[in-house]
Amino acid sequence: MAEPQRIVIAGAGLAGASAAAALRDRGYDGRITLYGTELHRPYELPALSKDLLLGKAAEPAWVHEPGFYTDNEIDLKLGVSVLELRPGDHTVVDSDGAVRTYDRLLLATGSRPRVLPGAQGHVLRTVDDALALRSALREGSHVVVIGAGWIGCEAAAAARAHGCRVTVVDPMPQPLMRVLGAEMGTVFRRLHEEHGVEFRLGAGVQGFTPSGVVLADGTELLPDVTVLAVGATPRLELAEAAGLDLADGGVAVDAALRTSAPDVFAAGDVAAHDHPRLGGRVRVEHWANAKDQGTHVAGSLIGFDEPYTKSPYFFTDQYDLGMEYRGLAGPDDELVVRGDLGAREFIAFWLRDGRLRAAMNVNVWDHGTALSALVDAQATVTAAQLRDSDLGSLA
Known part of the structure; x- marks a missing residue:
């Protein structure tokens, strides 16, 4: 498909802001309009419940510096929402009453607290x-x-x-x-x-x-x-009113993050992604997913047909415990533990049908690369190997 001249991004969270930046990084020189309902420029969410809430930080982690959007000719509209999406005529109506035409559009509207x-x-x-x-x-x-x-x-x-x-x-x-x-x-x-x-x-x-x-x-x-703190609900009002296909609690998108409407894509919390490696739809509400899908969808917006294949990833810090989780496990998967649970220094693995589905390292920081490789490959391993073998050699 021809390169678009006008791209509209509905949602100035991490997914939307990452997509806008990645478009410029890929050399796209058309018009980018980035809508954000808040008055703050785009910021990342993890620090809100960590350093900002603890008082260790005075402000959030901003996605970009203040002058980034102007310097890169990204029309950042703060305090303005997209109220209506009209896929049939490729337009949106915003809360200022403006009707804006797009060639491609990204839904990155995120979630709201339940x-x-x-x-x-x-x-x-x-x-x-x-x-x-x-x-x-x-x-x-x-x-x-x-x-x-x-x-x-x-x-x-x-x-x-x-x-x-x-x-x-x-x-x-x-x-x-x-x-x-x-x-x-x-x-x-x-x-x-x-x-x-x-x-x-x-x-x-x-x-x-x-x-x-x-x-x-x-x-x-x-x-x-x-x-x-009872969870979050994806903001699906625009997609639903526009008649986009929904699935698994989100907007149904294919491997390259396309929705059912021509020239409309979705990324981040709202995207129920047909994951080519995990064998089904995946909708993830985590920082890495928003950042990585936002960066990836920039290629889809300008015509590259590349599937998004990254494994889900998230982390937490609570007291003296730090944790990273890679992959996607289910409640019936086999749990295997390597290390000391009592000391809270261990790696937990989840196996299904002899294949590794997820891994979580708790206060253990030496195996990130190996864990990512094993989870991404859905490696065929035994519980004994995960407990006792060198993880690098397994990867």
Whole structure:
């Protein structure tokens, strides 16, 4: 297909900003319009629940320096949203009332925090959310975190660092259980308990009162601060109203991140990607996926037909625990542990049908290259090899 003259990017998060930069890096000299609903220039999300919330950073990690967008002739429209996508005539309508024509369009609209009916509390999705929550974390205050996923656990760790009393509520029997399973979830529960966090696990939320949180067993918690960390919902309104195909909770895209509409692509949280190596659709809400898909889709936007094949990757830092996770495991996959769980220095592997599906290194930093190679290849290995063999030689 001919190189486009006008590219519109709906969403100025990491995926959208990475795509805009990659277009210029590839030599594209047409017009780029980048829409961002926030008034801040594009920034990365991981620091919001880590260094920014801890008070170790005064501002987020910006994707680019302030002058980057002007210097690269990227029309960055802050505080302006795309309200309507019209694939039939290749136009969008924005919140300023302008109708803009595009040759190619990228949906990179990201996600919004899920909320519970009647809930009042802090969410953690934007830099303003993080700063508001940080100001509320006063020493001695009681913080109730609803949700024991990644954001909930990182928020709990930050609250303890600020000297707060912390209670984490989750209906699952262990934190992070949906992602890591019961045994690895127990590792994180013990970590938090050693740092003074109280868990109310297996306890759903029944409702909210003006002063508290009511659990399913009738217990009422009376926090000074409530944090709602019950997941995120992809922003699909534009795609759905435009009639794009949806799948697996996102916008259905092929291997090269094309949607069902001509000249419309999607990347990041909203993209349900037909992954050529993982054998099915994958939708991932992590930093690396947004960055890497955004960079990759730039090639698709200007006519390169290259599949996106990278494995999912994410990381966390909680207290003295650092972790990296590569790949995508399921709840029934075989867990293999190499190292010392008690010391929290180990590598966890997940096997399915004799092939490696995911690996997680915890406070072990010498094997990143080998782990990436093994996961990317979905290596055929045994549990004994993963426990005892040199990982470099396996890779």
